[in-house]
Amino acid sequence: MLLIKNTKILDVDENMDILINDEGRYEKILKDIEVKDYEGCQVIDAKGMLATPTFVNTHMHFDKAYTSLVARDSKEETLEESIKIMHDRKRNYSVEDVKNRAVRAIKECVAYGTTKIRTNVDIDNMAGLIGLEGVVLAKEECKDICDLQIVAFPQEGIFNNEGTEKLMWEAMEKGADVVGGMPAAEWLDGYAKKHVELVFEIAKKYDALIDMHMDQSKDMFDRSLEYTAVRSIEEGMQGRVTGGHCTSIAYQNHSHAKKVMEILRIADFNVCTNTQTLAIMGVDSEPRTRGVTRIREMVEMGINVATAQDTICDGFHLYGTGDPLDYGLICAYTAQYNTPKTARIVFDMLTKNSARIFAPEEKYGIEVGNVADLNIIDAPNVQEALRLRASRPYIIKKGKIIGSFERKQVLF
Numbered sequence: 001m002l003l004i005k006n007t008k009i010l011d012v013d014e015n016m017d018i019l020i021n022d023e024g025r026y027e028k029i030l031k032d033i034e035v036k037d038y039e040g041c042q043v044i045d046a047k048g049m050l051a052t053p054t055f056v057n058t059h060m061h062f063d064k065a066y067t068s069l070v071a072r073d074s075k076e077e078t079l080e081e082s083i084k085i086m087h088d089r090k091r092n093y094s095v096e097d098v099k100n101r102a103v104r105a106i107k108e109c110v111a112y113g114t115t116k117i118r119t120n121v122d123i124d125n126m127a128g129l130i131g132l133e134g135v136v137l138a139k140e141e142c143k144d145i146c147d148l149q150i151v152a153f154p155q156e157g158i159f160n161n162e163g164t165e166k167l168m169w170e171a172m173e174k175g176a177d178v179v180g181g182m183p184a185a186e187w188l189d190g191y192a193k194k195h196v197e198l199v200f201e202i203a204k205k206y207d208a209l210i211d212m213h214m215d216q217s218k219d220m221f222d223r224s225l226e227y228t229a230v231r232s233i234e235e236g237m238q239g240r241v242t243g244g245h246c247t248s249i250a251y252q253n254h255s256h257a258k259k260v261m262e263i264l265r266i267a268d269f270n271v272c273t274n275t276q277t278l279a280i281m282g283v284d285s286e287p288r289t290r291g292v293t294r295i296r297e298m299v300e301m302g303i304n305v306a307t308a309q310d311t312i313c314d315g316f317h318l319y320g321t322g323d324p325l326d327y328g329l330i331c332a333y334t335a336q337y338n339t340p341k342t343a344r345i346v347f348d349m350l351t352k353n354s355a356r357i358f359a360p361e362e363k364y365g366i367e368v369g370n371v372a373d374l375n376i377i378d379a380p381n382v383q384e385a386l387r388l389r390a391s392r393p394y395i396i397k398k399g400k401i402i403g404s405f406e407r408k409q410v411l412f
């Protein structure tokens, strides 16, 4: 058993004690729980620090993580150049290489307090299923510290990348959990629709969630987002489909965008804006735009919006630490969330909104009976947690302390 004394739970006025049982679930959450009543129980004094559920990161690419440490330099600062760099690297993947980088990336994310992660893995005729095999091995190696979902992701398109259609089905047999998509990678609009149809067909066969990269461009005429949202209503998959990025809607005229957002709301469609990567990737001409979706309007309409890291140190994004408080802070900047109330929106995007994407039917949060995955964060509130990317002295999964993160300044 684990007893956490004197901690501040979000939305609870007084500081509380939390008792976690041997099954790793919350047993009691009360103002005062006596240590002497639970002999042999491990005790933590949280000293009034925040207790929040662990972070959920629903959009990663672990097969590509750290590749820019060894890949060639960019000749141009464009998305097309980033893709070319990744192609060169991908042709040289080995299972061991992918596994080692994925394990390192998982551990980097977990050490900041993330215990549920969804990663894309490229499925195409360059890498075949090598990326998937490597990440499946990493998932097994890290299963005690992280719940990992793997998305079969056709980065290069399905119908203009010969062999990928077959590989997508095979991927679901060999360890992929979620069906991914990238309709914008198809050469023709007709193929983009066919691409979406195939994703739904596979998802229905495997009763799997869908998580596609949607309209990841600054082209106002991209239309896969609304098509996918309407299809999710028609297929009865409300709440089970997520669009990553959803950039082009930000460049569309307001009346069209409003209609699309209304469809998203009806479809209970999840949007994962990955602001950190989008804000840096592909250099605009002036005036520079942020490249992120309509976060504020979507949130105001009640659409479930999350944000995630997306990539760590690859051809698309040189930086990235895996710390949700880092990429959350960048989300706050790009969405221009600048009040205590909106800091809370950002924090929810990193936690409960992401949890709804990860497992729509699963219970999440610090409540009696739930699985005890939580962080103790050395901050009085979420805005300070974000501002300071504060220390996390205890990262707890299923009632076990699995790590800690310390931010330290020393002045002599």
Ligand SMILES: [Zn+2]
Residues within 6 Å of the ligand: 059, 060, 061, 120, 213, 244, 310
């Ligand atoms: Zn992505």
